[in-house]
Amino acid sequence: MPIENIPEIYIKDKKKSPDLFVYDYKMTSDVVKGKVNLGMNMFSFLQVGKKHVHFAGTSVAVNKEQSLVLKKGNWLWTELLDTNAIYYCKLFFFSEKILNEFLEKHSKNKQIVKEEIPYFIIRNDAYITSYLNSLSAISEVPKASIENLLAVKFEELLLYLINKYGSTFELYLQSLIVNETSTFKKIIESKIHSNLKLEEIAFLCNMSLSTFKRYFISEYKDSPGKWLKDKRLEKAKKILEQGEFKPSDIYFDFGYNNLSNFSVAFKNKFGFNPSQISK
Structure with missing residues (x-):
């Protein structure tokens, strides 16, 4: 149903x-x-x-x-x-x-x-x-x-x-x-470093996707897709800088279906490929 x-x-x-x-x-x-x-x-x-x-x-x-x-x-x-x-x-x-x-x-x-x-x-x-x-x-x-x-x-x-x-x-x-905002933000910020889709995060917040997007923008002053993408790429960059993992090890964990899409998004944000990070 x-x-x-x-x-x-x-x-x-x-x-x-x-x-x-x-x-x-x-x-x-x-x-x-x-x-x-x-x-x-x-x-x-x-x-x-x-x-x-x-x-x-x-x-x-x-x-x-x-x-x-x-x-x-x-x-x-x-x-x-x-x-x-x-x-x-x-x-x-x-x-x-x-x-x-x-x-x-x-x-x-x-x-x-x-x-x-x-x-x-x-x-x-x-x-x-x-x-x-x-x-x-x-x-x-x-x-x-x-x-x-x-x-x-x-x-x-x-x-x-x-x-x-x-x-x-x-x-x-x-x-x-009570705690409407803090509960919402707690859910959002606990899912930053996951590969969940917006629809899935919206469901966890007990919201339809369109309601979720409106509420997100009112709280974070940015679209959820862009905000989550930026946060995930920043975290991915920190992990790669630690030298323990390669881009091919982590791209899926940050919501990308393949290494190529991850590399393109990474370069668009930081100006260089993830593989170029010094070990």
Whole structure:
């Protein structure tokens, strides 16, 4: 079963990466353990049907009486139709950037959350019903106003849930962003001297390739392909300078399929062939 990259498959303009995005998800057939790479944290407001999700070592099941907040990452989703042969939920995606801005503005609890908390269950009440109706109404306003309106609605929702669930929900929100950058960088920098492809490193970061590239550029101010290539060649040069290995011994370990490609890349960066390094 292929991996679905969400919300990217729902965004029509592939050049944009919105901080907030709403999507009405409907289906007429069951999905059992579908593979999902969730590129943004997400509210899943279940309206009709049943949902069962797995994340690493935990899982949770909800019905239309409940909704979920889900941490971005790799999930297995089981979505089952109701008796009227339909499944429907409203999805509200949000970036770490806009969540961090909210917490900086409203959170009084600066406690560091070390534990990973993949989901939070919300009880659907009269407010949630009214809130979802207001989200649906936003889709009818001019596009130029939607972004600002969604920002207001996002802030409203989080303030309501903090008021309802208290510090438990606030700490959950903190857990969605804590160590996000350091974890990402830890993975990247541990894979510098490997022959993993970008797609493979992106999967280890629980991101689609396009999301990975955007996040990488925001952190390192360079494209991942160029940055990793430069770092790997610099390491290869140091190893060759130690005199224990020849270019033919190490080219594969640094992501090259043959010695010729390695030599060309090496010369383009340093101005001389790897075989010319003095022993």
